[in-house]
Amino acid sequence: MSTQARPPEQSPSQDHINGIDTETLFEKLDQLEANPDLAQTTWRATTSWEGGDITRTHIGSWVLGGEENPQDFEIMIDEPVELLGQGKYPNPQQVLFAAINACIMNTFVVNAAVKGIRLDKLEIELEGDIDLRGFLGIDESVPKGYEELNFVARVSGDGTREQYEELLKAACGHSPNYYTVTNPVPINGRVEMI
Structure with a gap:
């Protein structure tokens, strides 16, 4: 934020x-x-x-x-x-999308409040394509996940289009989930026998 x-x-x-x-x-x-x-x-x-x-x-x-x-x-x-x-x-992809959307949205809402901009409605719709051949190991040349994600933020309130565009830019610039999916972040795992 x-x-x-x-x-x-x-x-x-x-x-x-x-x-x-x-x-x-x-x-x-x-x-x-x-x-x-x-x-x-x-x-x-x-x-x-x-x-x-x-x-x-x-x-x-x-x-x-x-x-x-x-x-x-x-x-x-x-x-x-x-x-x-x-x-x-929901499946893992849908929950991932919900987490990305919610994080961007929360950051947008808080930044709007900081600037005194009142919101009436805010909705974020995110989508992306996965070729299941990569996930299922059918073709190793096919990416296992998304190559890009696209979203639209639909908003109404007492702000201007320019203010909403600035809020969206700030939201993407400060959202932890947006950061995590747009930057290479190592995930370190290990096995423990139970």
Whole structure:
């Protein structure tokens, strides 16, 4: 999230913009700027196989500034029947897209609040193509995943097109998920016998 261009002092009626408590946001930004150790986070997810193509991911605690913050969420993932799943839950690609969209959107919304721009509606639609021959090992010359992703952000509110374009650029420039999928980030794995 960009902290540049904070608006002038807001009136009490402007403390919440787009569902964001801007007074608390600015206090948090000042704290993190003054003490960078408080800005360090660690995120975790543990996924278990449930049979077939179904998995259950448990989202437990996360760390902010060295302190554990408890949570307890589950995400179920499957594959479509046409891809040998049961079609009960979204597949990994759809959940990946949801995570990318949500991260870009959250960054967009917070930056709009920082600039005092009120949103009425925001929707992000993302799509991409995968050739299953790469994933299934049929043809090793075929990429295993996406070669590009394309999205459109549909927005309405009291901002101008130029402001929304600037917000989208800032959102993509500061979204952790956008960064992770657009930059080579190593994923290190190992096997443990259980």
